[in-house]
Amino acid sequence: MTERLDGRQDPPAQAAGGPSPGPAASPSERRRLGPSPAVAIAFLLxxxxxxxVWVVYPIVYSIFRSLFDAxxxxxxxxxxxxxxxxxxxxxxxxxxxxxxVVVAPIMVTTLGLIFAxxxxxxxxxxxFKLIVFMPMAVSLMAAGVIFRLVYEENPDRGVANAILTTVHDTFSTxxxxxxxxxxxGDESPVADQNGAVVTKQPAQAGRxxxxPIVGVRPEFMPDNAQPARADAAGDGLAGTVWFDFTPGGGGQxxxxxxxxxxxxxxxxxALQADGQVAATATTAEDGSFQFEGLPQGSYTVRLPQSNFETSYGGLSWLGPTLITPAIIGAFVWVWAGFAMVLIAAGLAAIPRDALEAARIDGATEWQVFRRITVPLLSPVLLVVFVTMIINTLKVFDLVFIIAPASVQPQANVVALEMWRVAFGGGNNQGLGSALAIFLLLLVLPFMIMNIRRFRRGDS
Amino acid sequence: MSTATATAPTGLEAGAPRRSLASKLVDRLGSGAVQVVMVVLGLFWLVPTLGLLVVSMRTTQVNNAEGWWTIFTKPAELTIQNYANLLGSGFTASFWNTVLITVPTTVLVIGIAAMAAYAFAWMDFRGRDTAFLVVVGLLIVPIQIALIPVASLYGAAGIFGSLPGVILFHVAFGLPFAIFLLRNFFVGIPASLLEAARMDGASEWKIFASVVFPLGKPAIASLGIFQFLWVWNDMLIALVFADTGNQPMTKYLQSQMRQFGSNVDILSSGAFMSLIIPLVLFFAFQRYFVQGMMAGSVK
Structure with a gap:
């Protein structure tokens, strides 16, 4: 009985036991001098x-109720x-x-294994264990509020998009x-073509x-912009992109x-006649650009559309497409600690000698992990995996709290739909009962599995 | 397990020489990388809760204007005003409702389950093993199955929306896990202790109260903390069975979710208040928490 987050944990099989692990005690030993059945019934009543009344009767009632209308x-x-x-x-x-069911249990089990x-x-x-395990103590309601804040779309408020935009801006100049x-206008040397800007005439080296660009909003004008250079030239093809607007008026x-x-x-x-991009350049602070090492010839110059797109604002986590992955992310955050602690306990039970022997024999860490650790852990991994499947089937609070009302149809799960149909405005207890039975049928294989495993362990 | 241990290494290539200096260097660098990865992962797990704390200690205006991480440059913006505002709102009542639901439920589950577990572990009656297998089967019954039937029962009995209704529902759905956990622990109590007591003519109640229950303290502590957190954190049962006057924090906060943007002050401070007691319990009794979790998940 020394399970703590600090220090080695007992293997899970022994955790339930007190003075000695439970199911192992032989029945014949503990059946002597038993009290009368009446006493037993009094204790069980x-x-x-x-x-x-609260569990068995409702199952029977729901089966019948599901066959009737609202x-x-x-x-x-x-x-x-x-x-x-x-x-x-x-x-x-x-x-x-x-x-x-497919994604969440695999992610939780894998992360738990990696963490352990x-x-x-x-x-x-x-x-580390305390930090990762902590969400287990927090209500799913609070976890939902936490992740509503994380997933705020505005990168100035939601930390997920703040990280994404920071990373994006770091790598994209x-x-x-x-x-x-x-x-x-006809006089302009350039024209708009599907959002990109192209020169009307092929450009010549030396000229x-x-x-000229207009409509640059002040807040997007870079601070480092210098007065434009009219005579950008060089050996090859060169030119200037500038804001063709004189503040206060008067320019041509x-x-x-x-x-x-x-x-x-x-x-x-720089585009060849066949539309292929022959070279790419970036404008300097004075708006000038120059294509290095471009063969002689005639090229069209283009400013691709990417120049005119709004800056990257992250992902709409709470939008209809990403909502389920986003909520699964929150689920993983909550449950990874559970998986980690169980698997760490299993890991502690693996004989160190086996691992050491393999290492001395020259096995790499990966080989030790893949060929020894994982196979020996498979019973624990299965327990974690199955527990997570059951939990994902029952997931309710996180979806209900994280998905905004307008997106809930796209984020819906059976457990939530059951509540919505019967209590959250639907008021259809027939369909609600059918959904409840459906949910029960989904977990039924695991109930049977539990009973079988317990019987095997107990006899 | 031992056979697997013995055979596994044979699948690996043997005979590599002792580790070279280079491989030690690789190990050292690798361990540096592990440190970095773990720090990043730890931050991933810590940052969301930290964000909630900071948001809960800022005014709505500040929260709307900038991300909580600007706190590192502007610590002066922190305020406890949101928490002070909670005191005057419906949140205070919902906090007490949470306590009024959680404490009786935990006590009742422990008492009722311990009695049943004692019977399952140490009394002989026909159908005992089958009955216990039913309990094992009930471990993972989804709560949804009982919402509609129990709601109509409560309606007929006139306790729909009341605290006793919520508590009894929680107790019933807490029992399978509780009986399972305690029975497995009680079975391990040495038979000689019970036999001695029975020979002395002690009643079953006396044996239960003065031998089994005290010996079961570690398991009861695990069960208690688990049950407490489970009920404290529940939202579904409260949504259906607690009316507005009896609603716990989870339901109160949920009712504020519709206007998330304008209610961030209430929601963040309320959510933090709701998780502070579970966190304190968790840090104080993590040992029992982990025990209960392991005992419950290995079925």
Missing amino acids: PAALLLG AGTGFVGLGNYATIFSDSGMLTTIRNNLIW VLTERIRWSTA SQGYPEARPRG PVLI NNVVDAAERGLPGMTVE
Whole structure:
């Protein structure tokens, strides 16, 4: 009885036991001098009454109730079950449950295994285990609020998108100029083509390509922009992308005026006659660009559409497409600690000699892990995996709290739908009962598995 | 397990020489990488809760304007105003309702389950093993199955929405796990202790109260903490069976979710209040918590 997060844990098989593990004690030993059956019944009565009225009777009642309509007066046979498998909203619900069952248990078990193995390699494993295990004590309601905050779409508020945009901006240097467009009109040397900006005439080496842009909003004008260079030239193809707008007025259209600034960070492409991109350049602070090592010839110059897209704002975690993966993320956050602690206990029970012997024989850490650790852990991994399947089938609170009301149809799961149908406004107890029975049927194989395993262990 | 241990290494190539300096260096670097990975993972698990704490200690205006992580540059913005506001709201009543539901449930589950577990472990009666297998089967029955039938029962009995209704529902669904856990522990009590007591003519009740129950303390502690957290954190049963006057924190907070954006102050501070007692219990009794978890999951 020394299970703690700090230090080695007893293997799970012994955790239930007191002075000696339970089911092993032989029945004949403990049947001497027993009291009369009447006494036994007295001891069992309160529990039997509660289980009978609150658990067993409802199962029987639900089976009958599921065969009747919403009001409970009309017999509909299996009609409610047919609804479960034909209604399009219900099918989304079942599909979501399928995603849950396939994805979540594997993720939790795998992460738990990785955590359990890695915590053996660090000195601060107690702190790590406490941190990862902590969500187990927190209500799923609170976990839901926590993840509503994490998944806020605005990167200035939601930490998930804050991380994503920071990572994205670190690796992508292109600065967006949303809503900017080429100067229009016949005189303009450039035109809009499907959101990109292209030169009307093929560009020639030695003659600067001028690309006038208008409609750059002040907040997107980079601070480092310098006055535009009119005579960008060099050996090869060169030119200038600039903001063709003189503050206060007075400038000439399509001409680089003194007060006009270049647009740095624009991606510029040189296109061959067949439309292939022959070279790419980026504009400097004064808006000038130059294609290095481009063969002689005639090219069209293009500013691809990516220059004009709004800056990256992260993902809509709480939108209809990502909502289920997002909630599974929260589920993994809650349950990884459970898996880690159980697996760590199993790991502690593995004889160290076997691992050491393999290492001395020259096995790599991966081989030791793959060929010895995992096979020896398989009973514990199975327990964790099955527990997680049962938990995913019953998942309710997290979906209910994290999915905003407008997205709940897309995030729906059977356990939640049962509540919605019967109590959350639907008021259809026939369909609700059918969903409850459906849920019971889903966990039934695991009930039978539990009973079988217990019988085997007890006899 | 021992056979697997003996055969597994044969699948590996043997005879590699002792570890070279280079491989030791690789190990050292590898351990550095493990440290970094674990720090990152630890942050992933810590940051969401930290975010909740900071958000709960900022005004709505600040929360709407900037992310909670700006706290590292602007610590002066922290305030306990949200918590003070909770005191005057419906949250306080819901906090007490949570206590009023959780404490009686935990006591009742322990008492009723311990009696049944004693009978299952140490009394002889016909159908005992079958009855216990039923309990094992009931371990994972989904709560949903009982919502509709029990709601109509409560309606007929006139206790729909009341605290006793919520408590009794919790007790019933707590029993299978509790009986299972305690029975497995009680079976391990040395038979000689009970036989001695029975020879002395002690009544079964006396044996239960003065021998079995005290000896079962470690298992009862595990069960108690588990049951407490389970009921404290429940939302589904409360949603269906507790009316507004008797609602616990989870249901109260859920009712504030519809306007998440404008209620962030109540929701974040309320959610943090709701998890503070479970966290304290968890840190104080983590040993029993882990024991209960392991005993319950290995079925």
